[in-house]
Amino acid sequence: MNLVEQLQKDTNCASDIIIREITIGKHNITLVYNEVLTSGSNINDFILKNLAFLIDEKVDISSIYSFLYNSLPAHNIKEIKDYNDFLQKLFNGFVCLIYEEKAFCMELRASLDSGISNAENEIALRGPKDAFCETFNKNLGLIRRRIKSEKLWIKDMEIGTLSKTKVGILYMENIADQNLVRNVEKKLQNIDIDGILDSGYIKNLIEKNSKLFPTIMTTERPDLTAMALLEGKVVILVDTSPYALILPSFFLDFFHTPDDYYQKNFNISFIRIIRLLAFFVSIFLPAYYISITTYNHDSISLDLLLNFIGQRQDVAFPALVEALLMTISFEILRESDTRMASTVGSAVSILGGLILGDALVSAGIISPIMIIVVATSAISGFVFTSIEMSNAIRFYRIFLMILASILGIFGIYIGFLVLITHLASLDTCGFPYLSPLSPFLPKEQKDAILRIKTKKKKLRNPLLAKKNIVRGKES
Amino acid sequence: MNKKLRLIFLLCLLFLPTGCLHYVELGELEVVENISIDYQEDTFQIIATLIEKKEEDLTRKIIKGKGSSIEEAMEKIKTKENKKLYIAHLNLLILTPNAVEQQLESILYYFLENSESRNDFSVALAEDITMMENAENTIDLSKKIQIVEEDLGTSKTCYFEDLLKDLLEKKRSYLPFLTKQEEQITVEGIYLLEKEKLIEHLTGEDVILFNFLHNNIHTTSWKGNKVLSNTTTIRYQNQKIKIAIESILTEEKKNYADELKKAIEEMFSTYQAKNIDIFDFAHAIKIGDYAYFKDHQDTYLQEITLQIEINTAANNQGERGIDFHE
Numbered sequence: 001m002n003l004v005e006q007l008q009k010d011t012n013c014a015s016d017i018i019i020r021e022i023t024i025g026k027h028n029i030t031l032v033y034n035e036v037l038t039s040g041s042n043i044n045d046f047i048l049k050n051l052a053f054l055i056d057e058k059v060d061i062s063s064i065y066s067f068l069y070n071s072l073p074a075h076n077i078k079e080i081k082d083y084n085d086f087l088q089k090l091f092n093g094f095v096c097l098i099y100e101e102k103a104f105c106m107e108l109r110a111s112l113d114s115g116i117s118n119a120e121n122e123i124a125l126r127g128p129k130d131a132f133c134e135t136f137n138k139n140l141g142l143i144r145r146r147i148k149s150e151k152l153w154i155k156d157m158e159i160g161t162l163s164k165t166k167v168g169i170l171y172m173e174n175i176a177d178q179n180l181v182r183n184v185e186k187k188l189q190n191i192d193i194d195g196i197l198d199s200g201y202i203k204n205l206i207e208k209n210s211k212l213f214p215t216i217m218t219t220e221r222p223d224l225t226a227m228a229l230l231e232g233k234v235v236i237l238v239d240t241s242p243y244a245l246i247l248p249s250f251f252l253d254f255f256h257t258p259d260d261y262y263q264k265n266f267n268i269s270f271i272r273i274i275r276l277l278a279f280f281v282s283i284f285l286p287a288y289y290i291s292i293t294t295y296n297h298d299s300i301s302l303d304l305l306l307n308f309i310g311q312r313q314d315v316a317f318p319a320l321v322e323a324l325l326m327t328i329s330f331e332i333l334r335e336s337d338t339r340m341a342s343t344v345g346s347a348v349s350i351l352g353g354l355i356l357g358d359a360l361v362s363a364g365i366i367s368p369i370m371i372i373v374v375a376t377s378a379i380s381g382f383v384f385t386s387i388e389m390s391n392a393i394r395f396y397r398i399f400l401m402i403l404a405s406i407l408g409i410f411g412i413y414i415g416f417l418v419l420i421t422h423l424a425s426l427d428t429c430g431f432p433y434l435s436p437l438s439p440f441l442p443k444e445q446k447d448a449i450l451r452i453k454t455k456k457k458k459l460r461n462p463l464l465a466k467k468n469i470v471r472g473k474e475s
Numbered sequence: 476m477n478k479k480l481r482l483i484f485l486l487c488l489l490f491l492p493t494g495c496l497h498y499v500e501l502g503e504l505e506v507v508e509n510i511s512i513d514y515q516e517d518t519f520q521i522i523a524t525l526i527e528k529k530e531e532d533l534t535r536k537i538i539k540g541k542g543s544s545i546e547e548a549m550e551k552i553k554t555k556e557n558k559k560l561y562i563a564h565l566n567l568l569i570l571t572p573n574a575v576e577q578q579l580e581s582i583l584y585y586f587l588e589n590s591e592s593r594n595d596f597s598v599a600l601a602e603d604i605t606m607m608e609n610a611e612n613t614i615d616l617s618k619k620i621q622i623v624e625e626d627l628g629t630s631k632t633c634y635f636e637d638l639l640k641d642l643l644e645k646k647r648s649y650l651p652f653l654t655k656q657e658e659q660i661t662v663e664g665i666y667l668l669e670k671e672k673l674i675e676h677l678t679g680e681d682v683i684l685f686n687f688l689h690n691n692i693h694t695t696s697w698k699g700n701k702v703l704s705n706t707t708t709i710r711y712q713n714q715k716i717k718i719a720i721e722s723i724l725t726e727e728k729k730n731y732a733d734e735l736k737k738a739i740e741e742m743f744s745t746y747q748a749k750n751i752d753i754f755d756f757a758h759a760i761k762i763g764d765y766a767y768f769k770d771h772q773d774t775y776l777q778e779i780t781l782q783i784e785i786n787t788a789a790n791n792q793g794e795r796g797i798d799f800h801e
Contacts, residue, residue: 170586294499298563298593303563305506306528319500408497 003086003098004030010087017090024054027064033095033108043095046073065099072097074106088164100244113138114242116187122221127262131220136166136239141221143170143237147229147373151175155185158204164196164298166239167202175232175460175468180429184234184247192456212395214388215428218251224258233463248464250430252448254389255279260451267448275383278450282393285418286323287400287412289373293319295408307369307452314364322366326374327357327398332453334378431463490776493775505558506536509613511569511604512545514578519548521562523615524602530571535610535765545578545585555665565596568635569653571604572666572673583639594635600666600673601653601654612660623662628686628695628702629679631688638694639795642671652676667751687720687735688754699733701725709756711763716756720785727789736783737775745783752776 006018009227011017029051033043047276050072061387069077080086080096080103090096091123092108116138119131132139139466144152155169167188171181187206219225220243228246236245246253255275260268292300293308300308333352340348360366381393403411426433436444443459445468446452459470509524512694526533542548552560567680574582586592597617597792607613623630630651641648648668653660664682667675677685692705710717718739724731746753759777760768766777 261670297499297501297504297561298591302506302526302564305501306526306533309501309504309506310528310530314503 003080003083003096003103004032006083007087007090009030022051022055024051024064027099029043029064029068030098032090032098034090034093035274037091037093037112038095039110046108047095047097047106048309061343065102066103068097068099069104070402072106074108076107077104079104081295084298087152091164091414104283111135116142119220119336122219122224122257124221124223125259127259128221128223129236130222132225132242134240134242136168136237139222139242139244139432140168141349142169142378143226143235146222146226147172152229155181157185157188157192159188159191160196161194163197164297165196167196168237170229170235170237172229172232175235175465177232177464177466180234180464183429184236196238199236199238199243199245202236202238203245205459211426213251213392213423213426214254214386214405215247215249215426215433215435217253217386218243218388219246220244221258227261229256230460230471231292231307232468246380248431249290250428250431251423251426251433252437253385254386255449263453265453267343270454272449272451277385279393282377283382284412284416285377285380286373286397287404288409289370290319290323290401291412294405299409311367313375315370316364318405319370320401322370323374323401324398326366326370327401329360330374330378386395435463436461477615497524499559499561503558504550504561507560507562508686509567509607509616510562510565510581511601511607512574514574514729518543519545519574519578520604521545521548521552522607524551524607525560527624535613537613539607539608539612545581549585561591562665563591563593564584564590567614567620568596568598569596569601569604569607570650573602575668577599582654583642586635587639593634594639596635598633598635598650599636599653599662601660602617603655606655606660608652609658610657612658616653616660619660621663623651624691625693626695627683628692629664629682631665631682631686631691637670641668645670647674654666659722667753675746675749677753680738681742684735684738687722688718688739689715700728700729700731703728709759710756711759715760715780715782718781718783721784721788721793722785723788723790725788725790731787732785735785739783740781743779747779750776 004474008018016035018031018033022029030167033114035233047082047157053289069079078089078094080089086096086103086105094105095108096103096105113134116130116133118129122131130142132142140154149172151172151174153171153173154212156165157167157169159167167187169181169184184206188202191202193201193205199218203218207214207216213398216226222244225244227248231234233246233248236247238245255272258273285324293312297380298303310321317325329352333348337353357366357371361371362370377397381390382399384393396415399418400412400415403415405411407414423434424432424438432439434440442460446454460469460471462469479791482568492591501662505525506527506528507523511522513520519542521542523538523540525536525538528534533553539551540548540550540552542551549560561717568586570579570582585595597620599620599713601607617632618632620632624632625717631649633648633650638648639651650666650668650673652660652664652666654663655661664676664678666673667677680697682770683692683697688707688709690705690707694701695702701724703725705720707721708719710719720735722731722735724798756779757768757775771778
């Protein structure tokens with residue numbers, strides 16, 4: 001096996017692959033590494049300096065291979081079994097030393113991630129601020145820091161025929177349901193794809209397409225991940241992704257945040273009711289406005305009706321067109337604001353939100369009340385950090401707007417039934433999505449919509465933690 | 476086409492013909508505040524007060540229509556912009572005695588049949604609906620009736636649903652009466668409606684006595700006495716109707732009780748002669764001696780003798796220290 005020749009042939013002599021030959025006495029050693037994945041200073045300090053010492057001192061060594069294998073200072077040294085193993089190590093930031101027919105490698109990775117920084121999307125008002133980064137080991141470290149237990153088990157695997165991305169399944173061995181772990185592992189093993197570039201790939205591949213609402217939670221917060229593990233859930237970490245996947249994730253999980261557990265219960269119960277209200281306002285408000293302006297004028301008081309009539313007098317479009325125009329304009333603004341550089345983003349917001357809004361009202365394209373309705377609905381949708389949840393809310397918002405424009409309040413009622421039926425029919429890894437509301441689990445209600453403090457022992461979700469239901473109990 | 480698509484297509488087809496029929500944009504609506512209906516020479520005449528908000532001010536306009544049926548008359552009421560008349564927020568329905576006596580059934584049927592009508596509006600009588608042609612006169616008329624009822628006790632509000640209920644149960648209804656005095660619409664007394672016929676008009680003073688006996692008085696002024704509140708109990712005992720009245724006045728006057736007693740007796744005898752149980756004593760007799768009522772349904776009114784007891788109290792120092800004196 002000539003590893004170097006084969007490598008040069010397969011990579012077409014790629015410029016980032018460095019092949020350096022060093023002669024020590026009568027021995028020729030070949031050093032092979034990827035320039036971008038390895039740390040140059042580490043190669044200098046831990047390999048080249050030691051090899052230079054051997055050349056200068058003209059040390060006569062009968063077995064150079066075993067000498068280097070045992071004396072070079074590296075924390076992770078592995079022998080290379082075959083050419084595939086050689087390639088895998090090479091593209092994982094290892095430096096390979098080849099002597100005659102034998103080869104070994106040392107881990108001297110370069111730090112290519114963005115580092116541990118504050119969470120950007122899931123802002124913490126109180127509690128830890130750190131967020132996952134793009135490196136698997138660092139992310140694992142952030143979780144291990146929080147759960148210092150030998151029962152935190154990890155199952156590693158590589159997914160992606162070309163990317164060979166490292167994926168880890170994390171779970172608490174003494175809490176999590178083994179069937180769930182096997183189920184997740186099986187799903188991951190069944191993935192057949194050339195590359196996994198982010199945990200989002202895995203999420204899309206293992207989640208059913210028909211599910212409009214998210215059944216797998218994506219998080220950048222290690223504290224939320226640790227909480228999920230202690231609850232008996234399974235976490236998937238993906239190398240190169242700063243987002244961990246938590247599964248199963250129930251509907252109500254998206255109404256909870258880690259901050260809920262760092263603050264007083266009474267306040268949190270109130271906030272959770274507000275979140276639930278925001279969910280319904282975000283979905284139903286524009287549809288309700290359409291229904292009362294086109295069919296159900298009698299469902300509002302005379303004063304309000306006269307106000308609405310006064311405001312809509314100069315508007316040229318029907319209520320549905322007006323609502324759709326406003327919703328689409330808002331979505332374009334939001335999308336451009338997200339993609340735009342932050343320096344330009346604020347200018348877009350001002351231009352879109354204030355100047356354009358005012359001009360639309362003056363031009364008689366949109367009524368002021370419609371701006372209030374769509375803005376309230378959109379702001380309510382921002383309560384959720386999950387993009388998938390926001391997308392599902394947006395879909396139902398537009399769906400109900402169309403139904404309301406055809407059937408009025410009756411259409412909203414039909415839409416509500418469709419929404420409830422859809423939610424009730426979903427499952428997350430085989431567990432009912434609306435749990436603990438449906439099926440109704442009485443003991444879980446103290447941390448469902450409201451958060452109630454009790455003197456009784458705290459229990460885990462009985463659906464998930466089949467082995468060890470009592471929190472704090474030694475297993 | 477797979478099953479799901481077929482189902483969605485069918486649902487869309489179902490929705491479209493059923494829903495869009497009642498589609499009306501807000502800009503195409505004319506909100507009706509009051510409707511006045513008269514019936515003369517086989518013709519309905521309708522005057523509607525429309526209300527709209529321009530900038531910060533409420534403005535009203537009057538439109539009229541005539542027709543051989545109420546539907547036709549309403550149909551003929553068209554605004555310049557050809558907007559739809561919207562009666563869900565109707566406040567007051569004014570009928571003339573002619574319209575009530577001749578076409579009450581068709582008027583009630585029109586509002587019952589109309590899916591927009593919420594049937595929670597007030598109903599009043601007026602001799603002449605042309606007084607509604609001045610938009611200024613029509614402002615807050617239903618509120619005016621309520622204020623007169625509460626502050627003077629000389630009228631009584633009647634809601635459309637209550638009217639329907641009374642007609643179905645064959646009970647007597649009381650309709651407030653509107654008149655025009657010095658270019659202003661005032662509320663003056665009530666009309667008794669029984670078996671779809673207007674049987675009597677009670678003047679303001681009569682209505683006060685009527686309200687005394689029906690515990691409807693909030694505050695009123697009767698023959699120079701300011702009455703703050705009043706409680707009446709009517710019982711049938713030993714073949715007599717016993718009426719006990721307890722009035723709280725701002726200032727106690729000795730002749731108040733005597734005058735009140737005399738007025739009730741006079742009013743009762745007037746209506747007794749007309750064979751109208753104005754104070755609804757039948758209810759008390761039914762409770763007190765049902766067997767007697769059953770045997771004397773037609774004659775009980777002529778056999779009634781009254782025993783009236785009036786207690787008064789002065790309350791010129793707030794709610795404290797009320798002492799009743801006979």
